[in-house]
Amino acid sequence: MRREPLSRKDVPSVEIGLNAAIASVHNDEPVVLIVKETADSVGASDSLPSGPFSPRQHRTLEIGLRSWVREQTGLDFGYVEQLYTFGDRGRHARAEDRDPHVVSIGYLALTHTDSADDLQRGSWHSWYEYFPWEDWRRGRPSILETTVLPRLKAWAQMPQMHEAPSRPIDRSERVRMCFGAEGGAWDEEKVLDRYELLYEAGLVDEAQRDRPEFAVANSGGPQFGTPMIFDHRRILATAISRVRAKIKYRPVIFELMPQEFTLYELQKTVEAILGPHLHKQNFRRLVESAGLVEPTGQVKTRTGGRPAKLFRFRREVVLERPAPGVRVKPGRQL
Amino acid sequence: MRREPLSRKDVPSVEIGLNAAIASVHNDEPVVLIVKETADSVGASDSLPSGPFSPRQHRTLEIGLRSWVREQTGLDFGYVEQLYTFGDRGRHARAEDRDPHVVSIGYLALTHTDSADDLQRGSWHSWYEYFPWEDWRRGRPSILETTVLPRLKAWAQMPQMHEAPSRPIDRSERVRMCFGAEGGAWDEEKVLDRYELLYEAGLVDEAQRDRPEFAVANSGGPQFGTPMIFDHRRILATAISRVRAKIKYRPVIFELMPQEFTLYELQKTVEAILGPHLHKQNFRRLVESAGLVEPTGQVKTRTGGRPAKLFRFRREVVLERPAPGVRVKPGRQL
DNA sequence: ACTACTAATGCTCGTTTTGAGTATTATAAA
DNA sequence: TTTATAATACTCAAAACGAGCATTAGTAGT
Numbered sequence A, B: 001m002r003r004e005p006l007s008r009k010d011v012p013s014v015e016i017g018l019n020a021a022i023a024s025v026h027n028d029e030p031v032v033l034i035v036k037e038t039a040d041s042v043g044a045s046d047s048l049p050s051g052p053f054s055p056r057q058h059r060t061l062e063i064g065l066r067s068w069v070r071e072q073t074g075l076d077f078g079y080v081e082q083l084y085t086f087g088d089r090g091r092h093a094r095a096e097d098r099d100p101h102v103v104s105i106g107y108l109a110l111t112h113t114d115s116a117d118d119l120q121r122g123s124w125h126s127w128y129e130y131f132p133w134e135d136w137r138r139g140r141p142s143i144l145e146t147t148v149l150p151r152l153k154a155w156a157q158m159p160q161m162h163e164a165p166s167r168p169i170d171r172s173e174r175v176r177m178c179f180g181a182e183g184g185a186w187d188e189e190k191v192l193d194r195y196e197l198l199y200e201a202g203l204v205d206e207a208q209r210d211r212p213e214f215a216v217a218n219s220g221g222p223q224f225g226t227p228m229i230f231d232h233r234r235i236l237a238t239a240i241s242r243v244r245a246k247i248k249y250r251p252v253i254f255e256l257m258p259q260e261f262t263l264y265e266l267q268k269t270v271e272a273i274l275g276p277h278l279h280k281q282n283f284r285r286l287v288e289s290a291g292l293v294e295p296t297g298q299v300k301t302r303t304g305g306r307p308a309k310l311f312r313f314r315r316e317v318v319l320e321r322p323a324p325g326v327r328v329k330p331g332r333q334l
Numbered sequence C: 001a002c003t004a005c006t007a008a009t010g011c012t013c014g015t016t017t018t019g020a021g022t023a024t025t026a027t028a029a030a
Numbered sequence D: 001t002t003t004a005t006a007a008t009a010c011t012c013a014a015a016a017c018g019a020g021c022a023t024t025a026g027t028a029g030t
Helices: A061-073 A141-158 A170-179 A191-200 A207-210 A232-246 A251-258 A263-274 A282-289 B061-073 B142-157 B171-179 B191-200 B205-210 B232-246 B253-254 B263-274 B282-290
Strands: A015-025 A029-038 A044-047 A049-053 A079-086 A104-112 A123-126 A293-300 A308-313 B014-024 B029-038 B045-046 B050-052 B079-086 B102-110 B123-126 B293-300 B308-313
Touching: A015 A061, A015 A251, A015 A263, A015 B282, A029 A049, A029 A061, A029 A263, A049 A061, A049 A282, A061 A079, A079 A232, A079 B079, A104 A251, A104 B045, A123 B123, A141 A170, A141 A191, A141 A308, A141 B253, A191 A207, A191 A232, A232 A263, A251 A263, A251 B263, A263 A308, A308 B308, B014 B061, B014 B253, B014 B263, B029 B061, B029 B232, B029 B263, B050 B061, B061 B079, B061 B102, B061 B142, B079 B232, B102 B232, B102 B253, B142 B191, B191 B232, B232 B263, B253 B263, B263 B308
Parallel strands: A015 A104, B014 B102
Antiparallel strands: A015 A029, A015 A049, A015 B014, A029 A044, A029 A123, A079 A104, A293 A308, B014 B029, B014 B050, B029 B045, B029 B123, B079 B102, B293 B308
């Protein structure tokens, strides 16, 4: 039968939280803008700039987001895109905690900053404080062998009493899929999948916060990255996944660059995001032949060697090519 | 200064609408599940299955979505993913209409159906009823030359009084970018961009519904596709964009296939989604060498020619490859 | 001024992937 | 048996890619 319009009193209404993962790169280190927020009972937690959406004051969701960020940090950013809408701040948070229910919408913003920009509040933190296992800048991070994989394997071996016997993929398979153990390839885009697996295994602090009944069995501790308030670390993981995927088919990398840059600076920025593994000459061939950049005619000296030509982003490329981006192949090996 | 927690009475709360664009393919025609809904004042409009999210009854957003779809159509689907959260049902709807404010979350579901499946309510409609300019199955659709592009070009020429003089991209550029006029390539993924441009130009009926002051100047009429209730056509456009993009790097196409299928049936399904332009022999080489499928050993006779081997989806491929999908190049020409 | 060092840039080359054919084979229908 | 139709097999050139060597134009030190 057909659904009757709900009367005014029955409209189920919820609060909407807007959250911004604002990413930048500071001398080859990928960073995110963090504010400290006082959560209930515990001390100040790392938090993304965020605030509730109030339709009376904000004409659109994005305007609301920008005004919260401005108020909390003083930053005005350019590029922003919506990431995902999460239905519960901690996925396993118990029902009695959720009244009123909060739905959080995560956004990704990209911005170029240099030391001249002053934040009123908040500070830039490396991504890898929150996701140390994602830091492949100096090769495969040792935390994988010493901590992450052993704990995950132990979890995969645990008897699973309350779960359906015919799960589509079993725990070991999922560990292999997310972390590329035993011959599987490491996929730098699976940041969210890895975080969610660690959450499900009860290893990240947020899992113990949301499900205290598992705290003893699985004490994770700080070696699983710095925790964040509510579901903010999950939003940040989503943001990192999205940037890593998106620079391959959209020219969003230039949102992180100054107006003029050398090709090597561009490569270093890409590598800060994806992990370092690009062949310098081929990278240059790639971005030039794709028409992503054009020389400004200027050069930058004091590079330590031969002066480097300066380039700028060719905005017209979006008119010419269907999927302009730094088209590095998925799943290259390092 | 820091944001104080809002008191219970001040919590700005909104209604959340859950909307499902459920896609399938019925003999090489891409279809979406439509229900008829009575909007205020006008008659029954085409609508996506949808309903409000009520946290008391639905543990997660997705569970809420599934239960509305089941109630309204009797269908249980498998694969679903979130698309986007829209802050206003019609983007330019006037403020006084939005109380309480509705935020709609769009979902994409993919399902295989055959004639044996019976819907309790609702019916399958071709995508192209709503987006005739997207129908490239018989070459470039004539509606582009006869109707869409002339009207858009007229709009691009219009004096733009109230707009900022330094718009980053002007109207003509945007028409060219979205519709590939004058040498630009047609990008089959830009379904949403094209719909939003037509909305902004006041050509689709929804624009006139939301902004009656433009109705006279821009009467669009039914040649711009069948309109839908609220922002449902925008959600459908988002869904089509997403499927068209996603089958290229994730094996979601198999959600639309039966358990066993021939390679040509698979190709026809891909072409139903993307437009028909694939080279048969190369398509076969592509999916086989990517390990996406494996032969079942059976053959299908009465194909009209030589019997075709039957294949099934190799689920293991997601463990092996970082981005398994039908990796057709972006922006191939037909 | 000359030399050593460094990083940018230019170029080559073998391999892989892709696009576009032609040729062959196994059925159903006439 | 013939014919039509599609499935399947194979070929080949062009383009893209990965990896390396070679050259150049600066800086810093003598």
